[in-house]
Amino acid sequence: MTEAIVQEFEARSGAATTEAPEWLEPIRRAAMEQFTRTGFPSARDEEWRFTPIAPVTQGTWRPATGSGAALSPRDLAPFLFGHAEWTTLVFLDGVYSDTLSFAGPMPAGVRVMGLADAIRADGALLGRHLGRHASIEGSPFTALNAAMMREGGVVHVGAGVDLAEPVHLLFVSTAQAAGTAAHPRNLIVIERGARASIVESYVTLVPDGSYWTNPVTEVAVAAGAWVEHTRIQRESERAYHVGLTHVDQQRDSHYRSFSLAMGAAMSRHNLHVRLNDENIETLMYGLYLTRGDQVADTHTAIYHDQPNCRSWEVYKGILDGRSRGVFNGKVLVKPEAQKTDAKQTNRNLLLSDLARVDTKPQLEIFADDVKCTHGATVGRLDDVARFYARSRGLPRAAADRLLTYAFAAEVVDEVALLPVRQELDRLVLERLGGL
Amino acid sequence: MLEIRDLHASAGGKGILKGIDLTVNAGEVHAVMGPNGSGKSTLAQVLAGHPAYEVTGGSIRYRGQDLLELEPEERAQAGLFLAFQYPVEIPGVSNAYFLRAAYNEIRKANGLEEVDSMDFLDLLEEKLKIVEWEPDIMSRAVNSGFSGGEKKRNEILQMAVLEPTLAILDETDSGLDIDALRIVAAGVNKLRRPDNAIIVVTHYQRLLNYIVPDFVHVLSAGRIVKSGGKELALELEARGYEWLDDAVGAAS
Numbered sequence: 001m002t003e004a005i006v007q008e009f010e011a012r013s014g015a016a017t018t019e020a021p022e023w024l025e026p027i028r029r030a031a032m033e034q035f036t037r038t039g040f041p042s043a044r045d046e047e048w049r050f051t052p053i054a055p056v057t058q059g060t061w062r063p064a065t066g067s068g069a070a071l072s073p074r075d076l077a078p079f080l081f082g083h084a085e086w087t088t089l090v091f092l093d094g095v096y097s098d099t100l101s102f103a104g105p106m107p108a109g110v111r112v113m114g115l116a117d118a119i120r121a122d123g124a125l126l127g128r129h130l131g132r133h134a135s136i137e138g139s140p141f142t143a144l145n146a147a148m149m150r151e152g153g154v155v156h157v158g159a160g161v162d163l164a165e166p167v168h169l170l171f172v173s174t175a176q177a178a179g180t181a182a183h184p185r186n187l188i189v190i191e192r193g194a195r196a197s198i199v200e201s202y203v204t205l206v207p208d209g210s211y212w213t214n215p216v217t218e219v220a221v222a223a224g225a226w227v228e229h230t231r232i233q234r235e236s237e238r239a240y241h242v243g244l245t246h247v248d249q250q251r252d253s254h255y256r257s258f259s260l261a262m263g264a265a266m267s268r269h270n271l272h273v274r275l276n277d278e279n280i281e282t283l284m285y286g287l288y289l290t291r292g293d294q295v296a297d298t299h300t301a302i303y304h305d306q307p308n309c310r311s312w313e314v315y316k317g318i319l320d321g322r323s324r325g326v327f328n329g330k331v332l333v334k335p336e337a338q339k340t341d342a343k344q345t346n347r348n349l350l351l352s353d354l355a356r357v358d359t360k361p362q363l364e365i366f367a368d369d370v371k372c373t374h375g376a377t378v379g380r381l382d383d384v385a386r387f388y389a390r391s392r393g394l395p396r397a398a399a400d401r402l403l404t405y406a407f408a409a410e411v412v413d414e415v416a417l418l419p420v421r422q423e424l425d426r427l428v429l430e431r432l433g434g435l
Numbered sequence: 436m437l438e439i440r441d442l443h444a445s446a447g448g449k450g451i452l453k454g455i456d457l458t459v460n461a462g463e464v465h466a467v468m469g470p471n472g473s474g475k476s477t478l479a480q481v482l483a484g485h486p487a488y489e490v491t492g493g494s495i496r497y498r499g500q501d502l503l504e505l506e507p508e509e510r511a512q513a514g515l516f517l518a519f520q521y522p523v524e525i526p527g528v529s530n531a532y533f534l535r536a537a538y539n540e541i542r543k544a545n546g547l548e549e550v551d552s553m554d555f556l557d558l559l560e561e562k563l564k565i566v567e568w569e570p571d572i573m574s575r576a577v578n579s580g581f582s583g584g585e586k587k588r589n590e591i592l593q594m595a596v597l598e599p600t601l602a603i604l605d606e607t608d609s610g611l612d613i614d615a616l617r618i619v620a621a622g623v624n625k626l627r628r629p630d631n632a633i634i635v636v637t638h639y640q641r642l643l644n645y646i647v648p649d650f651v652h653v654l655s656a657g658r659i660v661k662s663g664g665k666e667l668a669l670e671l672e673a674r675g676y677e678w679l680d681d682a683v684g685a686a687s
Binding site for chain 1: 506510537576593597
């Protein structure tokens with residue numbers, strides 16, 4: 001598989017020298033070299049021990065080259081949170097669609113564009129940030145993404161700007177995605193004192209397409225900025241999704257994320273947040289909802305490099321059928337990061353006897369004056385709560401759905417942006433079969 | 436309305452109720468008293484259909500039906516209500532949503548049309564007055580972070596909305612301060628009607644100053660050892676429960 005990737009890389013590099021500016025080619029090439037050195041991870045690799053990635057690493061994937069599908073905005077309506085006027089960059093089978101993308105009115109100092117355009121138009125911004133946050137070291141998938149990166153969304157919110165409405169990066173796969181691999185690369189730069197909500201969705205128009213998405217999103221949150229980042233993974237349940245979000249936060253900033261994983265046969269999301277200065281707040285919420293033979297794997301890492309920062313993390317899983325969840329939560333507190341306040345919670349609800357979860361908190365704390373706690377639970381619906389609901393007239397199945405919904409709602413409720421929260425709520429309800 | 440005959444029940448293989456006989460008619464309020472471990476909460480739970488208890492003998496007829504044949508939700512739909520001693524917290528679901536879901540399930544089961552959230556809010560407004568509450572309590576998650584008193588008040592609010600034919604209040608007075616007790620008791624009194632009945636399960640006589648019972652039954656070791664009028668509760672308050680054990684012991 002690796003040889004085929006190298007060949008493809010060489011073929012595209014040769015052809016694309018005119019398209020790629022001078023500064024970018026070495027980045028891609030270094031990433032490719034890194035990837036060639038390591039190859040894909042194997043099951044022996046500690047980071048990938050519980051993640052069945054063989055279908056990805058041993059599969060043969062053609063590059064995603066866009067879709068000939070003639071789609072109308074109406075086809076995308078279900079994915080727009082009822083707000084078709086929000087600025088939305090649409091990518092069809094890995095390639096930016098100019099006709100389906102839509103730019104709403106935006107304040108001055110905001111730029112939203114496809115990566116291919118940004119590479120041509122804004123070398124300065126990209127030079128400062130692209131590949132500067134998500135390290136290719138130790139992460140073959142990130143290296144591969146960096147080698148292949150051509151498409152994705154770039155959002156730049158200038159200092160002090162309040163981006164009143166969210167920007168949505170929407171990755172849609174169609175029937176033509178079958179057998180292809182896409183490596184979307186997103187860059188979100190929120191400058192000093194700015195405020196923004198970003199939504200990143202991976203959705204499908206065909207429920208059973210088998211394809212692979214390998215996205216990397218870099219987020220730079222400057223001093224005093226406020227960012228809400230919602231990530232929705234609703235790939236086909238026969239697809240594969242391996243993604244990284246890397247966030248760098250500066251002094252006095254606030255970053256909150258919510259990550260929903262309910263699609264893909266196998267999904268992996270790495271969320272890495274580095275706190276580069278003092279007085280930073282980071283909230284990480286997530287929900288994985290699996291059924292059948294799905295596997296949803298979440299690896300988060302929060303790097304408390306500096307003192308006086310607070311991180312708060314709650315991930316929940318609801319697992320049905322023979323599905324599996326994996327949660328690994330790293331909290332790394334450097335010796336100088338005194339007064340760190342970090343709390344991590346992972347709670348899992350098993351709806352069937354065959355569902356399974358591997359959960360592992362990983363705290364590495366080298367400072368002595370800190371408050372760091374973690375907790376993980378794996379359980380079933382509470383009998384007493386079920387009896388309580390039934391004693392009020394709810395049939396058993398309805399009581400179970402209500403309690404399952406309640407379990408999810410507790411974390412969905414943390415999404416600040418109302419239309420997004422409502423849509424997440426609806427997705428959960430739909431999966432549970434209504435109330 | 437309710438006829439309990441020679442009821443035996445156990446939990447985890449251990450016999451708790453050992454032959455209860457009790458008849459409750461419409462319009463009556465019965466108090467079931469007794470020391471800790473006498474089985475009075477078990478009786479309440481068995482009536483509501485708690486799956487942790489196994490009925491090992493006897494019968495319960497409720498409005499002409501075999502109550503023991505009914506699932507907990509069917510009992511609720513047939514007008515039976517248990518106010519829990521320890522109401523359950525359900526974070527993530529608003530009080531209003533939960534109560535409307537319950538209200539509609541009961542209506543549906545009785546062939547009535549479900550009500551939408553607007554109509555339900557109108558109904559709630561009236562019912563909230565019964566427990567002297569403001570509407571903001573309805574947007575909070577069910578019992579989540581409620582004080583002990585608020586939880587008990589919420590049970591009475593549910594009772595007010597669901598309008599049961601037979602309500603069983605399980606230690607509704609425990610953990611209440613005097614003001615909360617007064618509000619909860621006044622709420623229950625407002626819900627007394629000639630066509631419904633209430634069973635008040637309590638350890639102390641205190642609540643019965645406010646909710647005055649027609650009959651008082653004393654449970655000991657899984658049996659009703661004495662029944663009487665409301666004055667029996669006062670006697671228990673004055674003399675404790677031990678004299679009854681002595682009396683029963685002497686009699687047997």
